[in-house]
Amino acid sequence: MKENKINNNNNKLSNITINTRKPRIGKKLWVYNIITMKLVNNKPYNSISECNRDLNIERKTINKYINNNKIYKYKYIFSNKLLDNNILNQYNINISDKARQVIIGELLGDGHLHLADNNQSARLEWAFSIKALPYVNYLKFNILKELCNDTLPTPYPKDNPRHYWFSTKFRPDLLELHKKWYKYDNINNRYIKTLPDPLDISPIALGHWLMGDGSYNNAVILCTDIFTKDEVLKLINYLYYKYNLDSNLLVIKYKLNNNLIIRYRIRFRSNSTHKIRLLIKEHILPEFYYKLGIN
Template sequence: MQLPSDSKNARLCFKQSTKNSPYVWFVFFILSHYCSSFPHVTTGIRKGKPFSGLAFQTRQLPCLTDIYNLFYINKIKIVSSNIYELLTPVALAHWIMGDGSAVNKGLVLCTDSFSLEETTLLLNVLVIKYELDCTLWKQGSGWRIYITRRSMPNLRSIVTKDMHPSMLYKL
């Protein structure tokens, strides 16, 4: 999400690699009534290599500013204090599709931008609300959440119906 300095309202910017274009279109059609244009091809350099992706953004709207304010303080991404209520099966599915990776027959959720305390809060929500077996993994200067292979059948039962078929490989 972005809150442009010249605006009082936030917008959502969404970009994925072209290999994930079916997922981009899936998300776009969910959010299309907030958008004024279709997804477009974008290029650049990512990790020192040429990158080609598909991106779209919403209009700047007060309803998106309300969401932005739940997850950003002074333009820094945070874990909202009511994350237990906000992390629904649909939200978890999109978190996995956008920032999850299959690893060792389990799943890693990228939480690199959060503090250890915030990542632990997210892990606790997964353990308490969804009864998932999770551990913390140190990744560079940050932390990630690993959902163990033992919890994958339970995770699949929670999120599969809300996932785009092109992203099921992550489970």
Template sequence: MLLWRKGKDHRPKVTLGITGWWSPRVHINGSVRHLKYRGAPESNLWKNRHPKRRNFIKERKFDILSLMNNAVGNLTWEQKSVIIGSVLGDGHLRKIEGRRFAFLEIQHSIKAKEYCEWKYSILKSICKSPPKIRKMDEKREVIKFQTREHPEIDEIYRQFYEGKKKVVPKNFILNPLSLAIWFMDDGSKSRGSIYLNCQQFDWKSQRRLLHALRLMGIKARMNKDKKYYRIRILKESTKKFLEIIKPYLHYSMFYKLPG
């Protein structure tokens, strides 16, 4: 057995193929990947079952590090966008003491069942089990699911949390899908105006969200809602806002759009 190591959290194991030394593989995060060699090995050793192949392959340098960077299990752009949009909205990242990585927990009202299941369909590859309905009390039911612990989710956790408090990181940039998820989670309409609820964030984080919207060409301002503040999209930017998010909206959330 040959071992390579990259950092503290990666210990890939290289084993030989079932048919002998012809097909070495690497095991990373539970997945099996066949290896390619650097350089062109001698033709006699490569094409034929030469008795010296065993020693030859042991001495070759496998391209392990580049393989690890592209290992199965890395988050897609779509998955990262859904996670970040959910963190801005109703989702929560959690990290259990003593565990290495954080995970995402999604919970919605039973009325948003289809929307929750749509989120799950995007994150399915990193989830433990499908969404489940929970009865909170006699009148309230919710649907929820959670992802597995994941190193890239842990990176997002470190950016968006200070202790148990949600924050928006400095120089934060929104993309259209994350904005759409945020709107579907915490957006609302009132008298023809669109609002994004961000009461869970402090003033500094709210200003960073405003800046991220302006970078997308959306004009908005803070609007006081009783004791707290939320973001109101200015009417002159409503059309621009809707053009950005509409391609990513789930049909069950169309009711949130202004008429």
């Protein structure tokens, strides 16, 4: 009886099929970081699932972006094949030269670069009075269209708006501008806007500076309230040596919560009014000619 049991057990063992096949591996996926122009992790992923786990990007999103000639969040290119440098160079996400000049003009005024929480990108944002809505729309849907989405500017407050706010998308190329224009204030635990060195202010930038934060009161005035006295003097010297525009320091004093506040602005002398008109008139909208003293 014992012998029969052993034989039966042997028969059961002989019927077991051993799976010798290797685990299935999906199609390889090449993921490029467009900022560094290099392959993520220096090698392709063995599957979309592996990429999903590593980058925490949904599988359906990865499938959507594979070989569709679009960049995921201005950072990644997904491809099912190896891409050479000639192809990668076609994915140039750097902002255009004109847009960069416009942004510099806005940063000289009320424009602000806001750093993303992950410190990997930044966006440009503004708040304008309701009177400047045509200019807001011009920036968002025309001159900076490449950087913005299609949503309308945000009114504030919503019911009876006095201001409009809008921003560009978060982009890594704007991060480079943030590094040049901002420094961290350890006392107040925040970034503050400062003048970059060296300065590079084109006529286009100067025109947008005037439209966004300039005025005319018997002279062309540029608001520089956010900058220090030394920074404003630096701007005055730059404009004189670069464009032969003669200006002086305009000191603004007022009280806020019983505290004396002092701000500094640039006021162009009368002998430079005609010069600045010739320099920037073609770069500003006709509805802003009054800021050049032109009726």
